[in-house]
Amino acid sequence: MTSSTSRQLKLGAVLVGVGGPGQHDVWLDPEIPGDASVDIDWYIARARQAEAAKFDLVFIVDSQFITPDSPNHYLNRLEPFTLLSALAVSTTHIGLVGTVTTSYNEPFNVARKFASLDLISRGRAGWNVVATGDGGTAGNYSREEHYDYDTRYGRALEHVRVAQGLWDSYEDDAFPRDRAAGVFFDKERQHRLNHTGEFFSVVGPLNIERSKQGQPVIFQAGDSNEGRNLGAEIGEGIFTFAFNLEAGQAFYSDIKARAAAKGRNPDEVLVLPGLLPIITDTDAEAREIEISTHWAKDFDRVLAEFGRPFGWHDFSQYDLDAPFPELGSLGDTSFRTQADNIKLTARTNGLTLRETVEHFNPVRHSPFAGTALTVANEIERWFVGRAIDGFNVHVTVPSQFARFTDEVLPILRERGIFREEYESDTLRGNLGLPVPANRNSAVRDAAARLVSA
Incomplete structure (x- = not known):
């Protein structure tokens, strides 16, 4: 199978340490340290492994409520901002995406932390926006009850819009830092937000400048009608899951259509389902592994x-x-x-x-289990068939991940589907997403054009 498409496959690496949902025995593998989920050296090694393979991003999942029955990785893991900041100074090109809830955070704090990560990484930050499904989280934030669905998603949309407004507090030329003229800062390029909404009231400005990618990239995951509408409204990357090609195509078409209906360019909304490939010497061997690990x-x-x-x-x-x-x-x-x-x-x-x-929870025969050629063919089929723009690859055993990067990716590169080298040193640049114009600069430029007309 070959492809002549000019689109490029996008890849994320989901780092889940000792194992996420359904991965109960991952931690038993001798390649995985028992404390992998809190071992920064483990994360750095995996991020560098993904960066060497030219992945677009690493993705850190998160939640803030656990029970004794939570997945192993959830029980004991590092907080995303701290972790991603460490990865930022240990890598150079790969994007750094973390999950942060809009239900139990304030927009100003979130905006400031992501803006800091974006500068530390020189334009590689991304935010996976979640409205928090674990109702028990309320008890950790002085609330007796969790927010209802409408409130959660209403807060999420307003939260993101406030954060985006705060990220534009400074126009890109606000800090001339002109020693000869003695001018460090242009006061006219600083802007208050003065937001008053249904859920938040934020004056601003944010006390940090924009990075070279303008604003962190917004990701979103949610399959409900409310979740899909939120993704279509704000998402630049959509994290999802698809059991088969047809389900993937249906979701892909739906989210792109919703984005277009909201006046957005569907090509700037990237659909990235999760993927846990099994690479073996024969397809039969992969099926045996699926059954034995069920x-x-x-x-x-x-x-x-x-x-x-x-x-x-x-x-x-x-x-x-x-x-x-x-x-x-x-x-x-x-x-x-x-x-x-x-x-x-x-x-x-x-x-x-x-x-x-x-x-x-059936024994699923994954289409992404088998020889490197089998898996590469299936990835291309989903990509060309418009079921995906890329995948979020769950990274567990390093040697298994290496089989994906060293055996599957060369096939996709030969077919022109996946990059040979990074196109950019920012996350937006590598994802093919535009740099958002600073809204205050846009207003200034429009006023200048009226004066000169």
Whole structure:
């Protein structure tokens, strides 16, 4: 299979240390230190491994509520801003993307931290915007109840718009730093935001200048109608998941259409599903690995994680072989779309609890498992078929990741799908995204044109 497309595949590396959801035994591999999720040397090595392969970005997932049944990586991991700042001074080209919630942060603090990361990295910062699905987070922030869906997504949109406004506090020529003239700062190039909205009131200005990429890149992940609308409104990269090509194509078409309906250029909204490839010498060997690593040997752990969309509801209290329990509104303030889908599927098909868990956690034959050629062919098929703009590759065992970078990527490079070298030293530049114009400079320029007309 070959491709003549001028589009270029985008790749992110998701660094999950000792294993995220469903990866219960990852930490047992001797290549992975038992403290990988809090070992900065581990993260630096993986980020450099991804950068050597010319990946666009590394992605740090995060949440702020755990239970004893949370995935291993979630139980003990580094905070994104601190971690990404360390990676910034240990790398030169790869983008640095971190998850930060809009539900339990203030826009000024978030804007300042991301602006700092953007300057430290010289234009490589990105923000994965989440509205927080784990309802238990409320208890860590002096709240008795989690925000409802409408409030969470309303806050998220306003939060991002405020942050973007703050990032334009200084026009790009605000600091002439002219020693001969004794002029460090041009006061006319500093601007207050003076925002008063439904959820936030922020005066500004932010006390930090813009980086060479203008503003951090905005990423978003959410499959609900509200999540898709938010992504179409603010997202420049969309993190998602697709079980097969058809599902990927449906999501891709939908999010691009929503972005166009909002007056945005769909080509500037990049769809990047998660990917956990298995590279082996034969396709048959990959299938054997999929079956041997399936969750069935740890059903109790899967049952515990199954409760997360419902606010970490304890499903062990029910008879596994009785009909799926009636849960009422449980899940409405957590991961509602996922919870509603589970309840509807169980009710429609008359499933027991055990059958429901098995339905949503089957032995999946991934299309991205097999020889390097098999995986490369499938990646190209999804890319050319407009199911993706790229992938977020979950990095677990370093040698397995090396098989992807050293065996799969050369095939894609030969077909003209993936870069030989970085095009830029900023995240926007490598993703092919434009530098946002400073809104205050745009107003100034428009006024100047009127005067000269």
